Amino acid sequence: MNYLVSLFPLILLCLLSTSKAMSQSQYLPGWVILASGDTLTGMVKDRKQTFTGPEIYHKIRFKGDQKKKRKKYRPEELAGYQINEVAYESVWLRPASSGIHLLNPYYESFPNAGDCVFLRVVSKGKLSHYQWEWADQSQVDSMDLFRRAGEPIFIRATQGILGLKRKQLTKFFTDCPSLQEKIQKKELTYAWEVTKYYNTHCQ
Structure with missing residues (x-):
């Protein structure tokens, strides 16, 4: 009996986690923007929860x-969509150079070139921050990407648990020496901090 009582909090936590994951995979209020530019409002679903983990459609x-x-x-049929308060854009992406896909920091975006994917919009501005999501076993992983306004190049901002790709980002932000310095000195830790600094302090 005492054994069952001690397990109760763990069982409750598992049930709550499963319930939350399942609710996130239901139809939720949102809209889609067709490639033609028309907006349709309704209910949207972009993933489902299975017993082995999430599946992103x-x-x-x-x-x-x-x-x-x-x-x-x-993705190629839409300009983007929103589900609850989370927005996604349809973007054509291809590696900007040859090499191992997950290690390549640069991606090009040109119509009908490469793969059309949905990118989660974290923030928009002179420097926009996106996340490329995928299902990995029991969880959803993502890759942080930066894009300067009006440019076709995306750069991968982070390398998993290693954090910011400081060497590559320093090369990328030649237009903002003060940001380069902060990245090199490790005064910025997260991708959103880089975006915020660039949009606030860089021309």
């Missing part, structure tokens, strides 16, 4: 109203 699901059947949209 390549084609998101959309319901305009309860009377209509759901419709699936590929």
